Amino acid sequence: xxxxxxxxxxxxxxxxxxxxxxxxxxxxxxxxxxxxxxxxxxxxxxxxxxxxxxxxxxxxxxxxxxxxxxxxxxxxxxxxxxxxxxxxxxxxxxxxxxxxxxxxxxxxxxxxxxxxxxxxxxxxxxxxxxxxxxxxxxxxxxxxxxxxxxxxxxxxxxxxxxxxxxxxxxxxxxxxxxxxxxxxxxxxxxxxxxxxxxxxxxxxxxxxxxxxxxxxxxxxxxxxxxxxxxxxxxxxxxxxxxxxxxxxxxxxxxxxxxxxxxxxxxxxxxxxxxxxxxxxxxxxxxxxxxxx
DNA sequence: CGCATTTGACCTGCGC
DNA sequence: GCGCAGGTCAAATGCG
Numbered sequence: 001x002x003x004x005x006x007x008x009x010x011x012x013x014x015x016x017x018x019x020x021x022x023x024x025x026x027x028x029x030x031x032x033x034x035x036x037x038x039x040x041x042x043x044x045x046x047x048x049x050x051x052x053x054x055x056x057x058x059x060x061x062x063x064x065x066x067x068x069x070x071x072x073x074x075x076x077x078x079x080x081x082x083x084x085x086x087x088x089x090x091x092x093x094x095x096x097x098x099x100x101x102x103x104x105x106x107x108x109x110x111x112x113x114x115x116x117x118x119x120x121x122x123x124x125x126x127x128x129x130x131x132x133x134x135x136x137x138x139x140x141x142x143x144x145x146x147x148x149x150x151x152x153x154x155x156x157x158x159x160x161x162x163x164x165x166x167x168x169x170x171x172x173x174x175x176x177x178x179x180x181x182x183x184x185x186x187x188x189x190x191x192x193x194x195x196x197x198x199x200x201x202x203x204x205x206x207x208x209x210x211x212x213x214x215x216x217x218x219x220x221x222x223x224x225x226x227x228x229x230x231x232x233x234x235x236x237x238x239x240x241x242x243x244x245x246x247x248x249x250x251x252x253x254x255x256x257x258x259x260x261x262x263x264x265x266x267x268x269x270x271x272x273x274x275x276x277x278x279x280x281x282x283x284x285x286x287x288x289x290x291x292x
Numbered sequence: 293c294g295c296a297t298t299t300g301a302c303c304t305g306c307g308c
Numbered sequence: 309g310c311g312c313a314g315g316t317c318a319a320a321t322g323c324g
Contacts, residue, residue, distance in 0.1 A: 138297055140316055153315070157296090166315090 120180040122170070129154070129167055134185060136165065147171035161186050 129136070129152065136154035144151045149169035156163040163183040170176040 137295085139318095141298075142314065142316095145313060151314085 117184070118180050118182040120178055123177050123179065124175050125177045126175065132179075134158075134163070144168060149174065156185060158185075158187050 135157040137157045140153040141150050151168035154165045163185050166180040
């Protein structure tokens with residue numbers, strides 16, 4: 001649809017293989033990358049706590065926007081991972097048949113579909129569906145042009161929650177999973193039957209951000225990196241939800257760690273920091289923690 | 293039995 | 309207007 005990816009060029013592909021890291025936004029839907037503080041603050045507005053300083057340090061690196069503005073579909077660009085999002089509030093709505101549909105999906109015929117902000121994450125994982133603290137129901141799968149890997153569509157199982165996510169693999173690096181979230185959760189994460197509960201109201205997780213089980217970020221940012229395996233990453237493992245796909249998700253953590261076997265073992269995260277501690281670098285959390 | 297997944301069909305938007 | 313591709317629906321199926 002709208003994002004048709006405008007692209008036909010599979011965003012996943014563009015995501016990987018570029019020369020710089022980024023915290024990007026899927027411009028294909030009318031959004032953009034974070035190129036200045038204002039834009040970075042957008043993440044803060046939705047619960048992310050991205051400190052520009054940290055960006056400068058290389059944790060997250062903005063992408064040059066010039067090409068993005070003209071190449072929407074390639075807005076997903078980064079070598080290994082990127083956090084991208086798109087705000088596409090002005091996009092059309094689809095016609096609908098059900099009044100229970102979320103506002104961003106289908107509406108009455110003739111009405112335009114309004115797209116919600118989208119945020120994409122690149123993760124290195126062998127499983128497509130990564131555990132993120134929420135429960136998802138798969139509602140579709142589609143083959144994507146220019147990619148041998150299908151794209152899966154998930155919806156939050158919470159009936160009142162309109163959040164959706166797309167999961168696809170990068171065709172350039174099959175080990176990379178691109179997860180695109182659309183919308184904001186109107187509830188907190190579900191508990192993890194096998195390992196605790198993620199429900200605290202940190203700004204990170206309570207607003208939109210998934211708790212991103214396997215989100216990994218570069219500690220050092222070699223600009224020339226073209227593959228994930230050369231990147232220093234922090235892998236995060238966490239308990240899974242109850243279904244088999246989550247089981248797979250759990251195993252992927254180990255896989256991911258294995259992929260980075262050359263890296264020094266990471267110390268176990270402090271238990272009192274919960275999942276957030278696993279996922280968000282301290283530098284990124286600080287501001288948020290202070291504000292809590 | 294309830295819930296999640298699969299999968300083909302359908303709908304919509306966009307480019308030509 | 310037509311075709312293509314992405315996105316969604318919904319019936320069928322599977323699993324715990």
